[in-house]
Amino acid sequence: MGGVKVLGLNSSFPCVRVLWALKLKGVNYEIVEENLLNKSPLLLQMNPIHKKVPVLIHKDKPIVESLLILEYIDEVWKTTYPLMPEDPYDCSMARFWAKFVDEKVVVTAFEAMKSEGEGKEVAIVAAKETLELLEKQIEGKKFFGGDEIGYLDLVVGWICLWLPAIEQVGGMKLLDSSTFPLLYQWTQCFVHIPAIHECLPPREKAVDYFQTGLNYLRSLDASKK
Amino acid sequence: MATSGVKLYGGRPSPYVNRVVMALEMKSVDYELVEMNPYEKSELLIKINPIHKKIPVLVHGDRPICESLIIVQYIDDAWTNGPSILPTDPYDRATARFWAAFIDDNFFPLLREMREAEEEAKRLVFEKVLEAFALLEEAFITISKGKAFFGGDTVGYLDIALGSFVGYLRLSEMLNANYKILDETKTPLLAEWAERLYSDSLVKDAMLDPQKLLESLTKFQAMPKTDSN
Numbered sequence: 001m002g003g004v005k006v007l008g009l010n011s012s013f014p015c016v017r018v019l020w021a022l023k024l025k026g027v028n029y030e031i032v033e034e035n036l037l038n039k040s041p042l043l044l045q046m047n048p049i050h051k052k053v054p055v056l057i058h059k060d061k062p063i064v065e066s067l068l069i070l071e072y073i074d075e076v077w078k079t080t081y082p083l084m085p086e087d088p089y090d091c092s093m094a095r096f097w098a099k100f101v102d103e104k105v106v107v108t109a110f111e112a113m114k115s116e117g118e119g120k121e122v123a124i125v126a127a128k129e130t131l132e133l134l135e136k137q138i139e140g141k142k143f144f145g146g147d148e149i150g151y152l153d154l155v156v157g158w159i160c161l162w163l164p165a166i167e168q169v170g171g172m173k174l175l176d177s178s179t180f181p182l183l184y185q186w187t188q189c190f191v192h193i194p195a196i197h198e199c200l201p202p203r204e205k206a207v208d209y210f211q212t213g214l215n216y217l218r219s220l221d222a223s224k225k
Numbered sequence: 226m227a228t229s230g231v232k233l234y235g236g237r238p239s240p241y242v243n244r245v246v247m248a249l250e251m252k253s254v255d256y257e258l259v260e261m262n263p264y265e266k267s268e269l270l271i272k273i274n275p276i277h278k279k280i281p282v283l284v285h286g287d288r289p290i291c292e293s294l295i296i297v298q299y300i301d302d303a304w305t306n307g308p309s310i311l312p313t314d315p316y317d318r319a320t321a322r323f324w325a326a327f328i329d330d331n332f333f334p335l336l337r338e339m340r341e342a343e344e345e346a347k348r349l350v351f352e353k354v355l356e357a358f359a360l361l362e363e364a365f366i367t368i369s370k371g372k373a374f375f376g377g378d379t380v381g382y383l384d385i386a387l388g389s390f391v392g393y394l395r396l397s398e399m400l401n402a403n404y405k406i407l408d409e410t411k412t413p414l415l416a417e418w419a420e421r422l423y424s425d426s427l428v429k430d431a432m433l434d435p436q437k438l439l440e441s442l443t444k445f446q447a448m449p450k451t452d453s454n
Binding site for chain 1: 276285288290291292295296298299302303315316318319322323326327360
């Protein structure tokens with residue numbers, strides 16, 4: 001099928017989603033590490049519009065945006081480990097919730113991490129409201145994909161390591177096991193799957209990733225004042 | 226396959242609702258359009274889209290599907306008779322999805338910003354709109370491979386994703402000739418493509434008429450904001 005490369009870094013969860021998918025499908029790949037503070041000519045060539053990671057390079061062609069890459073991987077390597085549900089309605093639900101995770105759950109978690117003072121409490125409440133909706137979605141199921149993990153599990157997967165890192169950097173707790181027992185239980189099952197576990201970075205790397213990002217944002221704000 | 230009732234909830238002038246109309250027309254699906262004002266968060270709207278409370282919502286049988294592009298993909302998967310909306314090749318599918326997301330996340334927000342801007346700022350945002358549209362022209366060249374539509378010989382996913390906005394692009398020019406986005410001197414291929422949509426047998430009845438949009442807008446006194454997606 002031709003060599004597969006992933007431009008990215010394993011401290012970035014959108015990149016790890018892609019690695020998880022490739023691992024589950026049994027596809028060999030090479031990671032080309034990117035320095036996001038000094039983007040390579042290859043990245044700028046392969047993703048000129050957004051200049052972001054991850055980029056999957058397959059047969060010399062780039063595919064960008066982690067959610068689109070997951071569907072691409074599922075469609076190309078379709079005989080092993082299906083990621084998307086078969087039923088069209090279930091597929092549309094998976095896509096809907098994936099979009100919700102990236103546009104609401106991730107964004108509100110970041111906001112809570114960045115916020116200070118009074119605003120922080122408001123931001124934490126907003127983030128928890130999004131987790132509550134995910135908690136309802138996992139009710140009665142072992143995984144979002146059913147008995148086996150699938151597309152939506154890979155999309156939600158960042159909460160097993162990156163969310164605790166965000167909590168640490170932001171000095172707050174969002175996903176506690178008493179408020180969100182089902183989601184917490186899901187993280188424990190998810191993280192012990194070998195293909196998932198193998199791709200996880202050390203927790204300190206994720207903490208460092210978000211701390212660096214936060215410091216950068218705060219320095220930008222300070223320079224505007 | 227799909228024989229249960231189909232209802233589409235939303236306002237006809239919404240470009241997002243229009244995407245769903247275009248997809249349903251392509252597949253010759255019988256459906257009922259239930260006009261809904263997105264600014265009035267009725268009990269019914271909250272029931273069928275409790276998370277975002279937005280239109281369009283497609284209800285097939287008793288199952289609601291939300292978000293226009295997700296609905297279009299659902300229609301393609303659920304009604305397998307008739308022309309395909311998404312391409313078959315995985316790379317082409319990823320490309321179509323990428324540019325559809327670009328339209329929603331980059332192009333449309335600029336259109337909205339331009340509409341809401343005061344006169345001085347409007348010109349600057351208009352330039353950004355044109356830059357984004359120029360990227361879509363380049364995308365058209367690559368993706369269409371010399372054929373009539375993004376989808377090739379027939380209308381496809383990306384034609385629907387962008388085609389739903391064409392009525393509004395024409396309206397922009399009608400309201401002020403200085404804000405011509407579909408400009409044959411700048412993006413000639415997209416200008417021709419837009420024209421083609423209004424005569425294409427699959428989607429022409431679904432295309433939004435700028436004159437009728439003007440009448441609706443005058444009636445509501447504001448252009449649709451982001452209460453649809």
